[in-house]
Structure formats: structure tokens, C-alpha cells
Amino acid sequence: MRILPVLLTVAVLTLAACGGSSTPAPTPTPAAAAPSAQQVVAATLNVVMHDIYFGDDNNNIANPPIWRVPAGAEVTINLENQGGLDHNWAIIKKDVELPIPFMPDQNADLILWEGGVLAAGGKDTEVFTAPDVLGEYIVICTVAGHYPAMQGRLVVE
Ligand SMILES: [Cu+2]
Numbered sequence: 340m341r342i343l344p345v346l347l348t349v350a351v352l353t354l355a356a357c358g359g360s361s362t363p364a365p366t367p368t369p370a371a372a373a374p375s376a377q378q379v380v381a382a383t384l385n386v387v388m389h390d391i392y393f394g395d396d397n398n399n400i401a402n403p404p405i406w407r408v409p410a411g412a413e414v415t416i417n418l419e420n421q422g423g424l425d426h427n428w429a430i431i432k433k434d435v436e437l438p439i440p441f442m443p444d445q446n447a448d449l450i451l452w453e454g455g456v457l458a459a460g461g462k463d464t465e466v467f468t469a470p471d472v473l474g475e476y477i478v479i480c481t482v483a484g485h486y487p488a489m490q491g492r493l494v495v496e
């Protein structure tokens with residue numbers, strides 16, 4: 340990387356040669372400019388809720404369902420409550436210690452994002468922006484008594 344100092348020297352000399360101008364030197368533009376528009380990655384999650392677990396396996400503690408999303412993606416989540424009870428899908432802030440039981444009123448500050456409580460038989464589609472910080476986030480149902488039985492993992496990659 341010896342080219343950069345040479346280029347800088349040339350730029351400084353060129354600027355000095357102009358003299359007297361108060362206009363700042365224009366930023367050099369690369370020949371092949373990168374697209375200026377921010378790229379938005381989209382992802383879709385389909386979540387089925389039961390009494391009292393997410394997904395297909397009534398054993399979320401030992402085998403939590405895993406939902407993967409790209410960091411910063413615009414995520415469309417389709418929630419379907421096939422149970423007979425209220426359920427929720429809530430991402431918990433990273434590396435937070437979750438109390439057992441989770442109390443929806445007292446522990447609301449631990450929630451990063453939630454779809455909202457969905458009544459029995461209900462369906463809902465929501466959109467959220469995936470976290471920028473990579474890693475694993477615990478997802479729980481916030482309805483009193485449903486965590487830890489009802490939980491999963493959101494993996495941001
Ligand atoms: Cu629940």
C-alpha cells in the first residue's frame with residue numbers, strides 16, 4: 340500500500356498549485372462507483388403457535404425452533420395461532436437474563452420486539468427490522484406461564 344501516500348502527495352501539490360481558492364478539494368470518485376442506494380435484504384418467517392409451544396415439536400426447552408434472518412433485514416413475520424390460548428412471539432434483548440416465570444407487565448423492558456398477543460385461532464402479519472448485532476436471541480411467548488415451555492431462537496447472521 341505505497342500508492343496512497345504518493346496519491347496524497349500529488350493531491351496536496353495540486354491543491355497548493357491552485358492557491359487562493361477556498362473551495363475544498365473534490366472527493367476523488369472511483370472509476371467503478373458502488374451503488375449509492377442502500378440495499379435492503381428481505382426475509383420472511385412463518386411461525387405457528389400451539390398450546391404451549393412454537394413449531395412442530397412440543398419440546399421447545401430441549402429443541403427450540405430456530406429462525407434465521409440476515410442482520411438488518413426487513414423481516415415479514417407471519418404468525419398463526421393454532422392453539423386455544425393467547426400467544427405472543429417476542430424477541431428478548433441480547434444476553435439478558437430471563438426471569439422464570441416471565442411476567443409480561445414487570446419484564447416488558449426485556450423485550451426487543453414483539454408481534455403482540457394473538458388470540459386463539461388468530462393470524463397476523465407484522466414487519467420488523469432484524470438486529471444489526473449478530474448472534475442468537477431468545478424468543479419467547481410472553482403470556483404469563485408460557486415461558487420457558489414456549490420459546491425459540493432468532494439467529495441473526
Ligand atoms: Cu403462549
